[in-house]
Amino acid sequence: MKKLIFTAVVAIIGLSFISCESSGKLSGSGATFPAPFYNVVFKKYTEATGNAVTYGGIGSGGGIRSLKDKTVDFGATDVFLSDDELKEMGADVVHIPTAMGAVVLSYNLPEVKDLKLTAGLISEIYRGVITNWNDPKIKEVNPDLNLPDKAITPVYRSDGSGTTAVFSEYMSKVDSIWKSEIGSGKSLSFKVGIAAKGNPGVAGNISETEGSIGYIGSEYALALNIPSALLQNSSGNFIVANDKSISASADIDMPDDTRAVITNSSNPDAYPISTFTWIILYKEQNYNNRTEEQAKSLVSLLNYIIGKDGQDIAVKTHYAPLSSKALEKTNAIIKSITFNGNAIKS
Template identity: 50%
Template sequence: MKKFYLFLMTGIIALAFTACGGQKKNADGREAVDLTGAGATFPLPFYTMSFKTYGESHADKVSYGGIGSGGGVRNLKDGIVDFAGSDAFLSDDEMKEMKPVVHIPTCMGAVVMAYNIPGVASLSLSGEVIADIYAGKITKWNDKRLQEINPDVTLPAKDIILVFRSDGSGTTFVFTDYLTKVSENWKNTYGSGKTVDFPVGQAAKGNPGVAGIISQTPYSLGYIGSEYAFAQKLNYASVYNKRGELIKPSTESISAAAGDIPQDTRCSITDAATEGAYPISCFTWLLIYKEQNYSDRSLAQAQATVALMQYMLSDSVQSTTATVHYAPLPKKAVELSLQNLKTVTYNGQPIVK
């Protein structure tokens, strides 16, 4: 396979993890190989941790470039990576443009509304208000509608400095998918997608880029993965959910958003109607080709790719999600994913026996 060494690319967050000591085979006798992935920055802290522990117990080397979900999907489509990371499941149209793809969810997470208002440690938002802020209809922090849902907070008469993603982003997909469910104006005017023509605000690359601008810019507001808010020590808002409950993102409120999961695991869980659900929750996926013989890949690479997917679904990995502010997969999602891995083939032959 033509290797795409992401860790040499300028401006890209990259990870490379491998076991020490020159081991050439895995414990099961499988030949050690290099695996390369690229995509979403939303789960990057979780992948950093998980791929590191994988490298400590396996001879395979895993490299992952955080270039955004859109970039990861493009790399998979071009056949230059073993797997792609995406917070947005492939649409039916995208699936038609590619060879059959298997979606493997790895964890659940939250897109949080991070803000930087000096002296304001607590903020409440609603979906309608968030949509109108990003539509440019609400421009001041002390706007009447913001003040009404924050009666005990003195909000400043300052412009809201908005930040959004410049790159093709699954985080943007999750955020705008939510906005289309809570605002008819947003749905009809801007819609949802990995890239959206935001009418106001400034662009930044990746979750780290958005978090960096918010941390350095008073009176700013932006959408980021929850772990990035924790890492930068940013404040983030509680958001009213579909039931009218004011919810802070947490492992429990993210897990509460999980509903019925289809066989292929492609589903949106934003604006969930369940009690205690944080409304901007999501799954994030690793995407692999159902037929693994492409771009001169070896059987060993195919076997290693499936082994990595199985590892990400294991109890030992799922039990660590909360340590980096994500939530574990529901049991049903794990069961369906393990079933789907049994359909992955090399030269038409199942890899999982």
């Protein structure tokens, strides 16, 4: 399975620089966070139906812009559109959650395993307050680890990123200094560290730079065999990101439009930086000379992703499947998609 994920990561790096209009019956672009899942599930969908799907991992911000410009059939984002952003899209846009995942803090310290980090430590590292791995504050949380006398190199995203938005939303929620000095959003300014494009770029920099640390989707850490820190959650427990700890974060009352934040869950077993990831599309599919056949193919794709086959692939590529509550809301949204005002039957 790691070979499967690594192949998907390589595919993402290639697709990230290819126009989404290059080929295929359906095209999409956006978040790199779910791209290992999407590259596999889209391939399996094409094999099952004959309907080709291309995807460009260009970041959540790019996916939103591409949908707004109507150059793709769907966008993909790790952070839902705000009310103001929805108004700017020109027509009704719906959110389809496809899986859940985690943003992890991965690091390159060859002799260190099971590193524990708190939000306060992460904040001080990214603000340049803590600059060495043997800092007493890190040692206090990790008394049993032999931490090296080595400079810390933070790595962050250079592009508009849903991963950055999820990470910084969590940090702003739990650390007041981070909130005032760095803030939250898809694109942020960091005073220290090195910038890299996409999850593959950040993961690549971490794997090549000893002493580095960066925030990436957990599946990238697994694909490149990069260790990730156990993070302290709201209950004070240090939690590793896996399907169970991610799913524990999603024990919520899901809103009808599925725009839900699940970071910093009160569940004692929850990984604190968990998130849904969404496909976004226009609710009315008759625009820009689109055909009803295209609309039917898109609805068929969405049903495949949230169905058993699609959700099984999500688990195999190290994401967490949607909860029954999320699936109920998502099915209702898919049924609301129209062509010429009429419901679409795929």
